[in-house]
Each structure stands twice: as C-alpha cells, then as structure tokens.
Amino acid sequence: MLHHIEINVSNLKEALSFWQWFLADLGYELYQTWEDGQSWKYGETYLVIAQTQPQFLDAPYHRGQVGLNHLAFHAKSRAHVDDMTIKLRARGATILYEDRHPYAGGPAYYAVFFEGPDRMKLELVAPEGELLEYD
Secondary structure, three states: OOOEEEEEEOOHHHHHHHHHHHHHHOOOEEEEEEOOEEEEEEOOEEEEEEEOOHHHOOOOOOOOOOOOOEEEEEOOOHHHHHHHHHHHHHOOOOEOOHHHOOOOOOOOOOEEEEEOHHHOEEEEEOOHHHHHHHO
C-alpha cells in the first residue's frame, strides 16, 4: 500500500484547477492546504501537489526521462471511464492513443489515457470484472 505520492508542478494554480475536480470525482477528499501545495486523501493514501521551487523550473517534466512515467487510477466502472473521457475532452485535455481508445491497453483493458498538468501521463482504468461482463 502506498502512503503518499508527491508531484511537483510548474504552475500550482493551473495544476490545482485540474487535480481538484479530477480527484474529487474519484472520491478523494481535500486533506491539507498550504501556500505552495495541497494534498488529497483516499483511504490511507494521499496525493500531494506542490509548486516546484523556482531554481528547478528550467528542467521540465517528461515521462520518457528517468523517474515517474505515469499514474493510473481506478475507475468505478466503464461508464465512469466514458464519463471522465467526456469531461476531459470538454476541459481540452489531450487524450492519448485516441485511435485505440478505450482499448489502448489491449482488448481486455478499458481505460482512458490522457495528459494532465505538465503533460504528465495519467490513466483511468475500469474494473477488470466489469470487462468480462460487457466484452
């Protein structure tokens, strides 16, 4: 079980405008707030969004470099994946692997892959049991 994950962002205000609605939709609750960050909790695990210090802003995040590649979250259902995809498109988010959506992870993997703040790759995955029932 993960205790927490901290994500440094280049623009806290812009990042929070995404993370606040996304995490709330997934059932996370606001946990802590301070001048340079915010955390959201689900169960015993929390996610921290923090402003990158100015001296480190010259090296932008890229998922292909050493470090975190992406985060994948559990969806409640396939319908939740579909609903979130609509919300992401309405917010102008880039849907990745659009030509294979929602099966970009394979024929038995129902998910939306997209870019969040700082082009971090994110994923919302439907429960596996539901896949067998509907596919």
